[in-house]
Amino acid sequence: MTADLATYNFAYLDEQTKRMIRRAILKAIAIPGYQVPFASREMPMPYGWGTGGVQVTASIIGRQDVLKVIDQGADDTTNAVSIRAFFQKVADVAVTTHTKDATIIQTRHRIPEQKLTEDQVLVYQVPIPEPLRFLEPRETETRKMHALEEYGLMHVKLYEDIAQNGRISKTYAYPVKVDGRYVMDPSPTPKFDNPKMHMSDALQLFGAGREKRIYAVPPHTEVVSLDFEDYPFEIQTFEQDCALCGAHGVYLDEVVLDDRGGRMFVCSDTDHCEDRREHGHVGAMLAPNQEAAE
Amino acid sequence: MSTDTQAFTGGFSDPVFQSQSVFRKLMDGMARPGSIHTVEHDAGQPDPLGAAAGAIALTLCDHDTPVWLSAGFAKSAVGEWIGFHSGATITREKAEARFAFAEPGVTPSSFGLFSLGTQEYPDRSTTLVIEVAGLSEGQSFTLSGPGILQSKTVEIAGLPEAFLRLWADNRPLFPRGVDVILTAGRSFLCLPRTTKIVA
Numbered sequence: 136m137t138a139d140l141a142t143y144n145f146a147y148l149d150e151q152t153k154r155m156i157r158r159a160i161l162k163a164i165a166i167p168g169y170q171v172p173f174a175s176r177e178m179p180m181p182y183g184w185g186t187g188g189v190q191v192t193a194s195i196i197g198r199q200d201v202l203k204v205i206d207q208g209a210d211d212t213t214n215a216v217s218i219r220a221f222f223q224k225v226a227d228v229a230v231t232t233h234t235k236d237a238t239i240i241q242t243r244h245r246i247p248e249q250k251l252t253e254d255q256v257l258v259y260q261v262p263i264p265e266p267l268r269f270l271e272p273r274e275t276e277t278r279k280m281h282a283l284e285e286y287g288l289m290h291v292k293l294y295e296d297i298a299q300n301g302r303i304s305k306t307y308a309y310p311v312k313v314d315g316r317y318v319m320d321p322s323p324t325p326k327f328d329n330p331k332m333h334m335s336d337a338l339q340l341f342g343a344g345r346e347k348r349i350y351a352v353p354p355h356t357e358v359v360s361l362d363f364e365d366y367p368f369e370i371q372t373f374e375q376d377c378a379l380c381g382a383h384g385v386y387l388d389e390v391v392l393d394d395r396g397g398r399m400f401v402c403s404d405t406d407h408c409e410d411r412r413e414h415g416h417v418g419a420m421l422a423p424n425q426e427a428a429e
Numbered sequence: 430m431s432t433d434t435q436a437f438t439g440g441f442s443d444p445v446f447q448s449q450s451v452f453r454k455l456m457d458g459m460a461r462p463g464s465i466h467t468v469e470h471d472a473g474q475p476d477p478l479g480a481a482a483g484a485i486a487l488t489l490c491d492h493d494t495p496v497w498l499s500a501g502f503a504k505s506a507v508g509e510w511i512g513f514h515s516g517a518t519i520t521r522e523k524a525e526a527r528f529a530f531a532e533p534g535v536t537p538s539s540f541g542l543f544s545l546g547t548q549e550y551p552d553r554s555t556t557l558v559i560e561v562a563g564l565s566e567g568q569s570f571t572l573s574g575p576g577i578l579q580s581k582t583v584e585i586a587g588l589p590e591a592f593l594r595l596w597a598d599n600r601p602l603f604p605r606g607v608d609v610i611l612t613a614g615r616s617f618l619c620l621p622r623t624t625k626i627v628a
């Protein structure tokens with residue numbers, strides 16, 4: 136292991152790059168929701184793999200950290216497994232799948248169901264950091280809109296959506312306003328998770344590698360999903376409980392069971408689901424088996 | 430020791446891990462304004478620079494970050510030391526400085542001469558590292574804003590008298606504005622531009 140480590144700098148990035156990213160992170164925290172440009176480095180993985188999040192994690196991680204990596208709520212997808220293995224190799228850090236044991240959680244697409252604490256940092260992998268991009272392709276223009284707090288067009292677009300669909304159809308990457316100032320893209324997390332960003336005990340950092348942006352939401356900071364008085368923001372609700380652990384009020388994924396249309400809904404947060412089952416909670420899918428065994 | 434040799438002494442003994450450790454405290458400090466952090470590793474900084482200020486300089490400064498020094502620091506070995514260990518150039522132009530270090534009792538006449546960033550790029554602003562007499566007892570201040578649950582009380586000894594007035598001028602510039610790190614020996618606390626301070 137020592138020989139392996141010797142061929143890399145700790146956490147892969149050189150010290151100069153880490154310093155530059157660290158300075159960007161401090162400014163991002165000081166200006167909640169504002170996108171700080173940074174000189175993104177080539178990482179030994181393709182851009183779609185969360186190189187922005189990886190660079191943020193690499194710049195903050197230390198020997199004492201315990202890292203958790205999730206993709207769509209799961210610890211065992213290829214993306215999550217690869218990133219976890221990368222940091223085990225280049226930083227020799229402890230890793231975990233348990234939310235409560237992690238000091239740094241790098242995520243793609245979900246915020247864990249378990250409430251995060253003051254001792255944790257959530258690092259988001261962001262593909263498109265600019266919430267105004269779909270309105271205006273030019274960076275100089277979107278930057279000006281943020282500078283002048285010109286978010287009227289954003290509201291108009293959302294309202295047009297209501298006029299067409301009877302509701303705001305955006306179900307993920309649903310725009311938020313941070314500390315009453317900057318409109319921010321919460322990354323492609325489902326809007327179900329937006330309320331968890333509000334007044335979180337944990338620091339939230341966002342890294343976009345291809346777009347070269349870092350932004351942040353400090354702990355205990357207002358994060359409000361954009362909405363209208365007559366059309367208030369609503370999260371997705373699920374009629375079912377988790378088929379495996381019986382959890383209610385969590386984000387569920389649909390799983391196809393067979394080719395005869397059989398399907399079930401299960402927790403997207405696999406650690407949350409496993410933890411509940413370990414504590415004796417049983418969902419409908421597992422409960423009948425128990426009865427049969429009696 | 431002469432000024433020349435003082436510049437080459439010190440530095441982190443284990444730069445990779447010690448700068449990571451100092452940075453994490455800075456990140457936590459900036460995320461939780463007013464929280465007190467203590468630098469564990471000696472940076473071997475020359476007088477009259479404090480231990481926390483020295484460690485912060487080595488952690489954040491390099492050839493991309495011009496550094497401004499207050500008069501007392503400027504006539505000591507501090508500039509050469511920061512230059513030698515970090516590669517940063519010392520500038521006399523406040524507006525060019527990405528970091529500014531001030532010795533105890535020095536009150537900048539205005540934060541406005543430092544870089545405040547622009548409305549489009551508010552991150553391009555100076556971070557001021559100001560040494561005070563103490564962060565454990567002194568005058569009470571109540572802080573509020575992002576990173577603080579309701580409010581937080583801190584005690585600061587030797588905060589320059591004009592500071593609150595300068596800060597009151599800085600706050601409404603948001604998103605522009607300077608960020609401040611107050612240091613006292615090995616301890617520091619952070620005051621990002623979003624923090625409201627009431628005496």
Ligand SMILES: [Zn+2]
Nearest residue numbers: 377380402408
């Ligand atoms: Zn479940």
